[in-house]
Amino acid sequence: MVPISILDLAPIVAGGTASDALRNSLDLARHAEDWGYSRFWLAEHHNMPGIASSATSVVIGHIAAGTSRIRVGSGGIMLPNHAPLMIAEQFGTLESLFPGRIDLGIGRAPGSDRLAARAMRRGLDSDGDNFPELLDELRAFLYGSGTLGVRAVPGEGLNIPMWLLGSSGFSAQLAGELGLPFAFASHFAPEYLLPALHLYRSHFRPSSVLDQPYAMVGISVVAADTPEDAQRLATSQQQQALSLIRGRPGKLQPPVDSMDGLWTEEEKEMVRRRMAYTIIGDRAAISDRLQQIVRETGADELIATGQIYDHHARLRSYHILAEAAGLRN
Template sequence: MTQYSIHDLVPVREGGTVATALADTAAYARQAEAHGYSRYWIAEHHGMPGIAGGATSVVIGHVAAATSRIRVGAGGIMLPNHAPLVVAEQFGTLDALFPGRIDLGLGRAPGSDQRTARALRRSLESDPNGFPNDVMELQSYFADDGQTGIRAVPGAGADVAIWILGSSLFGAQLAAMLGLPYAFASHFAPDALDQAIAIYRRDFRPSAALERPHVMAGFNVFAADTDEEARYLASSMEQSFVALRTGNPGKMQPPVRDYRASLGPQGAAMLEQVLSCSAIGSPATVRREIAAFVERTGVDELMIAGATYDPEARLRSIALTAEAMQELKLAA
């Protein structure tokens, strides 16, 4: 049975506030927990007025405190922005507060523009190509094996599950080499998905963390009572993608009927490509599209994205998606 989880950017709606976005995220996490989702992940982004998850470890604590069982984590922490020791301390603290529930997905993208990255790091001397060494340094702090000569307090001995994230072949190769679970960002960068999965599975080396490959793939789901309503709800996220791709990111906008048609052929084709790993529609449509994606990829877990402008619509989509996953389980 494929596991199913939630990916959340903590979107700030037009007319809303960061405080409202954080309250909505807690409500979504409680709904996800009630419907059997495995994890709830927050992504690190900076300098974007429509995304409130920049202080990712703080938001993870907020979500974990609002729930009781579901695993909560980062999807992900952009490790070049941070000293590994700081990340070990932050996530060691989270593990002490919420034992056995914390995931740490690691990526090497900046999660921002270069100017913002410089402000985060105070310089750009940290090398994204040093990402593998940073991951192993972080593992060493959690293992408390003395290799760095420094003890992370908190952090030493913490039970934090590390994942490698990626949207290219690099992450697949690293996750395979280190024997770690791998998550591919196909919900917005689907092009290399099949090749990355094949490389990860082919080259995977068992480790103390993981005996066999475990693949997660990002997948957008907008579930509603009808296909038409789901397409309408999805238009808020589509507007966000277009705004980002045209260099004008902002708060999440209200949905628009027939939004793709208003873009013209080029804009519509761009959205069709970037959101090709998606299920948008009624429960029957969503169930069919999820089943086809899982059959094609053989993924062990779906990380479901799909923010809506209306919080109630998001809660409804989370519930309908869980029902679809359970029906697929029964049919298997």
């Protein structure tokens, strides 16, 4: 089995607080380190009542300070929201504090709606078309030895691994052309996964970073000791997907015995398509589907997320996943 990492959304559950979410994320990261996961990444989202990782660089520092070995990073930082110099300095600071443990995953999407974009002072006409220029600027600050006339201190000259993240072909092709590792968000854009991986590999050019493509595939996993328990736990994630489809994001809801009556047949099908790379089941089912996904995609690494309401059930899910994948600490 390929290496497996975790993408944590620091979920704020119904009845819980952001403080609870961040405390639980650190607890999960500590367990993940013991169970043999490779990385623990956090995602930038804004104006989302159920996600506590909006200040992503700050949360990365919190997780890295509470662990000792596991790599910690962003999955990802939404570069159009930020001045590249600020990201270079933030991640230069993180790398200086936690040498050899920080990953910088960069995304092109805003991770927000138009109101949040206005609050962040982003141009409302921005559609990500200037992403390559922003990325060039960030890379110049980190690797360019002051070529822009402004130096990122700390940041410049530090060996911070940079990844491109995406849910379409744009970042896939760009990552290939730049010779960077690429991570695809198939946990919410499954229909584009295989075409994006083909674009990445077909456009790959060796670089000082990589001599051959390295693709990470995002999946979602809800595991439990029985298939029935896993299916019930997964209704929290299904409710969350439904709320996003309806444009009403909220806190992560407790599981229910049945989704019947909560969604229409059309909405049920939309959620089903969205969760094409979600694995729900016991250890045997998880192991079988993991191997199938690796065969289908040729993934060099998997990164798993799992929106589970109860923290202890979430820990158990990731423990089962580690067992199913044969991870070792």
